[in-house]
Amino acid sequence: MRLTLRALISHGRVARKMGLGPESRINMLRNILTGLVRHERIETTWARADEVQFYAEKLIDYAKRGDTDEKAMQMANFWLTEKDLLPKLFKVLAPRFENQSKAYTYMARLPNRENLDRAAMAVLEYKGNPFPPLFPAKRENELTLINQLLKGYREERAQLSGSKP
Amino acid sequence: PCVWLRSRSTPVIVLLYRFSQCDREGVDACYPSLVVKLLYLCQKMSLLGLFNFLRRSLQRAEATLTDIAGFDGNFAPALAVHGPCVLPQPVQDGNPAPSFLDSIFWMAAPKKRRTIEINRTRRRAPEKLIKVKTNIEPCLECGHPKQKHTLCGYCYAKVRRETGEIRKQIFAMEGKPLNTPAMETVILYDGETPGEGDKDKRVVERPRKRPSWFILS
Numbered sequence: 321m322r323l324t325l326r327a328l329i330s331h332g333r334v335a336r337k338m339g340l341g342p343e344s345r346i347n348m349l350r351n352i353l354t355g356l357v358r359h360e361r362i363e364t365t366w367a368r369a370d371e372v373q374f375y376a377e378k379l380i381d382y383a384k385r386g387d388t389d390e391k392a393m394q395m396a397n398f399w400l401t402e403k404d405l406l407p408k409l410f411k412v413l414a415p416r417f418e419n420q421s422k423a424y425t426y427m428a429r430l431p432n433r434e435n436l437d438r439a440a441m442a443v444l445e446y447k448g449n450p451f452p453p454l455f456p457a458k459r460e461n462e463l464t465l466i467n468q469l470l471k472g473y474r475e476e477r478a479q480l481s482g483s484k485p
Numbered sequence: 486p487c488v489w490l491r492s493r494s495t496p497v498i499v500l501l502y503r504f505s506q507c508d509r510e511g512v513d514a515c516y517p518s519l520v521v522k523l524l525y526l527c528q529k530m531s532l533l534g535l536f537n538f539l540r541r542s543l544q545r546a547e548a549t550l551t552d553i554a555g556f557d558g559n560f561a562p563a564l565a566v567h568g569p570c571v572l573p574q575p576v577q578d579g580n581p582a583p584s585f586l587d588s589i590f591w592m593a594a595p596k597k598r599r600t601i602e603i604n605r606t607r608r609r610a611p612e613k614l615i616k617v618k619t620n621i622e623p624c625l626e627c628g629h630p631k632q633k634h635t636l637c638g639y640c641y642a643k644v645r646r647e648t649g650e651i652r653k654q655i656f657a658m659e660g661k662p663l664n665t666p667a668m669e670t671v672i673l674y675d676g677e678t679p680g681e682g683d684k685d686k687r688v689v690e691r692p693r694k695r696p697s698w699f700i701l702s
Binding site: 359363405411412416429452457458 | 626635
């Protein structure tokens with residue numbers, strides 16, 4: 321039996337509110353998505369990056385249908401405000417993710433913004449972008465203490481096993 | 486109590502008064518004459534005359550009642566004495582608009598000074614102290630402190646700077662804004678040549694040595 325007022329209590333509501341209203345939210349996300357398609361790596365607040373990630377991946381799914389598809393072209397036309405990105409979307413991004421099915425974007429959290437608001441920031445990028453990677457590849461460093469000790473231990477073992485027989 | 490008697494021509498209202506036991510003699514004397522008069526009026530006169538007659542007869546009946554009950558005539562109190570007023574009197578000359586700030590009866594105020602011990606326990610309660618963060622660890626690449634769930638600030642600043650430089654170069658290559666070509670991009674540093682997979686890509690040349698953390702995957 322419902323004992324609460326539906327309108328005033330928001331228990332369990334997960335949809336985010338952004339900007340001045342639902343239309344403003346869509347416009348804001350559209351601008352961010354256009355920037356992402358142009359630059360392939362952008363830095364925004366964490367909430368906006370989280371919302372745009374969903375729309376970015378859906379846009380790639382539509383782009384994979386091909387530019388002859390009416391619905392795909394309508395969607396791309398709506399979501400990309402700068403129309404010189406339409407050929408880039410259909411000819412560069414869609415073939416890049418041909419063999420992948422789901423995860424086209426990568427979102428990583430950054431340290432909070434330096435301003436007074438200390439906003440939680442995130443960097444959102446399409447995978448396969450030409451820029452330097454966010455996660456540098458792990459290299460085993462020979463010069464760490466533990467590695468030097470292990471190297472010394474291996475050399476001693478080799479000397480002992482060489483001198484014995 | 487009233488009794489409605491209906492005749493063919495006009496309604497006749499006969500009022501019966503309930504009197505007390507001792508008063509029956511005074512009323513019975515005029516009772517037959519009342520009925521006779523009513524019967525006469527309903528045949529001869531109009532409704533207005535009938536109502537006037539009824540009014541007068543009611544007044545007479547009321548007068549007889551007061552005489553029987555023992556009242557003098559005017560219904561003033563028999564005796565009035567000065568004494569203390571029992572009931573609360575309404576205030577005649579109060580303020581025209583008394584503001585709530587004037588009253589001192591319903592504003593909350595502290596009763597006692599809060600002692601320093603109580604103040605200290607409130608100010609130093611665990612929920613008011615700054616929480617200790619246990620999710621800080623050194624970055625494996627540069628050694629600067631970083632939070633576990635975020636990227637290292639120093640390493641990301643390096644990446645961000647280099648990305649900015651690359652973007653400036655791309656903008657210079659494109660010439661005017663909104664001029665993106667429908668091609669992939671590859672970035673080459675000093676002394677590098679495009680490889681096998683870079684045939685149909687546009688090349689962005691950076692006039693510096695390749696940084697150690699930017700390895701071609």
